[in-house]
Amino acid sequence: MTELDIAEVAHRAGIPASTLRFYEEKGLIASIGRRGLRRQYDPGVLERLALIALGRTAGFSLDEIARMFAPDGRPRIDRRLLAAKAEELEGRIRELSVLRDSLRHAAACPAPTHMECSTFRRLLEAAASGAVRVPRKRAPRPP
Structure with a gap:
């Protein structure tokens, strides 16, 4: 080619x-x-x-x-780095799953208001304590 x-x-x-x-x-x-x-x-x-x-x-x-490329340009991928990233993603998936489930509950909750829903209140407390991270938007990719 x-x-x-x-x-x-x-x-x-x-x-x-x-x-x-x-x-x-x-x-x-x-x-x-x-x-x-x-x-x-x-x-x-x-x-x-x-x-x-x-x-x-x-x-x-x-x-x-x-850093995942050798000086000659060939891939040189550190398996430990991949494993660490996979663990990081696993933690993020768990956080997002809890957030998703809580929001779904809040959307269908029979409580008169969200502030009267114990599940929603727990979600608020978790967010206030930093236990639930707000998903960040990715920085724009280079032009």
């Missing part, structure tokens, strides 16, 4: 060319040259971009993802 230009990589990876340039600035990917003004990439960049996307979806930072 021949080299791919930035527009083709962006199209195939489903991300804007600006993200590719940002990833290149961060050292996550590297172009192999230029044809005119357009950056050219080895077709293997698509697999690397898929690994980056998987890492982002799992909640890894770009710096953490960068």
Whole structure:
């Protein structure tokens, strides 16, 4: 397979060319040259971009993802880091499940008001104590 230009990589990876340039600035990917003004990439960049996307979806930072590649560009994924992230996600899933179940109860609760519902009151107390974290919106991805 021949080299791919930035527009083709962006199209195939489903991300804007600006993200590719940002990833290149961060050292996550590297172009192999230029044809005119357009950056050219080895077709293997698509697999690397898929690994980056998987890492982002799992909640890894770009710096953490960068450390998952050896200097020669091959994946070097720390299994302990993966296990720790899986545990972190498991905890978050438990928190969100409790929150989901509490909200479902509050939506169907026969109490005259939510403030008279003991389950809803417990949810409020947990939120006030920090035991229930409010889901954070992810920071926008780079342009």
